[in-house]
Amino acid sequence: MNDKVFAKPIKKQFEFDEEVAAVFDDMLERSVPFYKESQKITEFFALKNLNENGRVYDLGCSTASTLLNIHRKLSTNAELIGLDNSEAMLQRARQKCEAYGADIEVCNADILEYDYKEADVFISNYTLQFIRPLVREELVKKIAAALQKEGAFIFSEKVISHHPKLNKELIECYYDFKKEQGYSEYEIMQKREALENVLVPYSEEENIKMALNAGFSHCEVLLRWANFATFIALK
Numbered sequence: 001m002n003d004k005v006f007a008k009p010i011k012k013q014f015e016f017d018e019e020v021a022a023v024f025d026d027m028l029e030r031s032v033p034f035y036k037e038s039q040k041i042t043e044f045f046a047l048k049n050l051n052e053n054g055r056v057y058d059l060g061c062s063t064a065s066t067l068l069n070i071h072r073k074l075s076t077n078a079e080l081i082g083l084d085n086s087e088a089m090l091q092r093a094r095q096k097c098e099a100y101g102a103d104i105e106v107c108n109a110d111i112l113e114y115d116y117k118e119a120d121v122f123i124s125n126y127t128l129q130f131i132r133p134l135v136r137e138e139l140v141k142k143i144a145a146a147l148q149k150e151g152a153f154i155f156s157e158k159v160i161s162h163h164p165k166l167n168k169e170l171i172e173c174y175y176d177f178k179k180e181q182g183y184s185e186y187e188i189m190q191k192r193e194a195l196e197n198v199l200v201p202y203s204e205e206e207n208i209k210m211a212l213n214a215g216f217s218h219c220e221v222l223l224r225w226a227n228f229a230t231f232i233a234l235k
């Protein structure tokens, strides 16, 4: 189904509700530049760092697309756990996992409150940006603490530039991308208003500093296009 969520006047701030979940896979592919490539590079590094009988968490797993791709490529035993607090998303995640016969644990949980077991890999793509800045670093600290000593944290985020002219042009570049994906100016502006203060992006440097402050020994960008980036942080 094509995403037409913002083709009408918005009545509330952006939510991961039934209407969004129903078109979510289309929305991601048409709203996140190089989404498929960010997923592939996430899967590559997740599999590189996943040990025999290891554990991987996907925080903000939505419809479990990333864990399903990892499941398909797994050559060892591993525990795949997807966390999300949108029941509408999780219903679709469970349907997809069942349809593919994938042994993936999908839990309705707040990633800020969840009690993580030790894991080899954490993934959180396009999710931290929805976590209030006041508590975001605390969450990344929890992730670092739950990772085993050579664990990896792979995360993707929308990013900003603190150079005013460049930030403006990055946004224009992104909106040109959205228009090429078939979104109207009206839809782009409606969604921008709905996301105001809901999606709060950091700069590339602020994301790296957050990971280092949270206890990771190294963090760098694996992939970036304009204002979207995928990072890897190593314990």
Ligand SMILES: Nc1ncnc2c1ncn2[C@@H]1O[C@H](C[S@+](CC[C@H]([NH3+])C(=O)[O-])CC(=O)[O-])[C@@H](O)[C@H]1O
Binding pocket: 016, 028, 059, 060, 061, 062, 063, 065, 066, 083, 084, 085, 086, 089, 109, 110, 111, 112, 124, 125, 126, 127, 130, 131
């Ligand atoms: N506190 C929270 N606790 C649990 N889940 C949350 C919380 N806040 C937001 N979410 C969930 O985080 C997900 C963010 S979408 C991730 C895409 C996926 N990673 C993908 O790569 O396909 C990104 C986007 O839509 O741009 C949604 O499913 C929310 O319900």
Ligand SMILES: O=C(O)C(=O)Cc1ccccc1
Binding pocket: 027, 028, 031, 032, 158, 191, 192, 195, 199
């Ligand atoms: O920042 C935007 O304008 C977006 O559309 C990003 C996005 C993509 C998918 C769900 C929510 C926000």
